[in-house]
Amino acid sequence: xxxxTQLGSHVSVSEGxxxxxxxxxxxxxxxxxxxxxQYPNQGLQLLLKYTTGATLVxxxxxxxxxFKKSExxxxxxxPSAHMSDAxxxxxxxxDPGSGYSTLTFGKGTMLLVSP
Amino acid sequence: KAGVTQTPxxxxxxRGQQVTLSCSPISGHRSVSWYQQTPGQGLQFLFEYFxxxxxxxxxxxxxxxxxxxxxxxxxxxxxTLELGDSALYLCAxxxxxxxxxxxxxxxxxxxxxxxxx
Numbered sequence: 001x002x003x004x005t006q007l008g009s010h011v012s013v014s015e016g017x018x019x020x021x022x023x024x025x026x027x028x029x030x031x032x033x034x035x036x037x038q039y040p041n042q043g044l045q046l047l048l049k050y051t052t053g054a055t056l057v058x059x060x061x062x063x064x065x066x067f068k069k070s071e072x073x074x075x076x077x078x079p080s081a082h083m084s085d086a087x088x089x090x091x092x093x094x095d096p097g098s099g100y101s102t103l104t105f106g107k108g109t110m111l112l113v114s115p
Numbered sequence: 116k117a118g119v120t121q122t123p124x125x126x127x128x129x130r131g132q133q134v135t136l137s138c139s140p141i142s143g144h145r146s147v148s149w150y151q152q153t154p155g156q157g158l159q160f161l162f163e164y165f166x167x168x169x170x171x172x173x174x175x176x177x178x179x180x181x182x183x184x185x186x187x188x189x190x191x192x193x194x195t196l197e198l199g200d201s202a203l204y205l206c207a208x209x210x211x212x213x214x215x216x217x218x219x220x221x222x223x224x225x226x227x228x229x230x231x232x
Contacts, residue, residue: 036223043119043205043223090158098163098171101146101211103221105158 002027002093006106014114019063019078021109023091026072032094033074034103035065039087047089050074051100061085086113117142119208119224127230133194136227140187140208146170147189148221149181152203161204164189165211193229201231 007022025031032051036044048059055067065076074091088108094100120139128134140147148171149161160173164183181191187208193200207221 041225043225044207045223046220049220092158101163101209102148102160102171102173103150103158104160107157 002031002095002104004091004093004104004106006089006091006109008109009107010110010112012112012114013081015083016080019076019081019085019111021076021089021091021111023065023074023076023106024072025074025091025093027093027096029096030069031096032100033065033067034092034094035059035063035074035076036090036092036105037087038090038108044090047076081111081113083113083115086111119206119222121204121206121224121227123227124225125228125230127232128196129232130196130198132196133192134196134229135190135192136204136206136229138189138191138206138208138224140189140206141210141222144208144210144222145187146209146211146219147183147187148207148209149189149191150205150207151175152205152226153199153201158205161191196231198231201229203228 003026005024034049035047048057050057050067058064091106092103095102122137146165148163152158163171167183178194183189203226205226207223209219209221211219
């Protein structure tokens with residue numbers, strides 16, 4: 001079975017500071033990996049995904065993530081935080097057993113951005 | 116293109132009742148998945164439907180069921196509601212040809228917040 005671990009249920013940064021949200025996964029086969037963001041009272045919005053190919057993936061709103069197979073990690077970064085980035089972020093892995101059509105999510109990390 | 120829509124957005128029910136939630140996928144999307152989000156358990160996969168057939172199922176009791184119609188709209192039903200069923204229920208759709216493996220992205224709706232009293 002696959003699992004996803006997100007280190008830190010809450011991360012606080014100052015506006016303009018580097019954002020680093022950590023995600024580690026366990027999977028017996030190469031997975032597909034995703035980062036989603038959820039704003040209050042809204043659904044999930046895809047930030048970026050890794051399926052195959054280049055391990056550094058660029059997403060929307062200036063976010064990027066790097067797939068490191070040796071570390072089983074897929075950390076999310078953004079060079080400079082904006083107030084509008086305050087939200088909950090979820091890392092997810094897709095299940096090869098289902099043809100990569102189901103998602104297993106981490107518990108989420110709430111990003112707090114202070115002025 | 117309109118996004119995934121879910122109705123109703125909010126529901127209040129009492130224990131023992133049953134409830135039906137509706138999801139309309141993005142036009143052209145044939146796969147619909149349902150997820151439950153709670154503070155304790157996080158986001159958990161319920162089931163996926165493709166071409167009116169359940170293709171995958173998560174680890175939930177039989178009280179949770181779903182179906183998909185020929186226009187790809189989907190409904191999920193929860194019978195004999197329990198307090199623990201209070202959650203945000205998210206629907207996601209994807210455009211897939213139905214092949215064994217897909218890289219297509221799942222697009223999520225805003226969810227239906229169910230409160231069981």
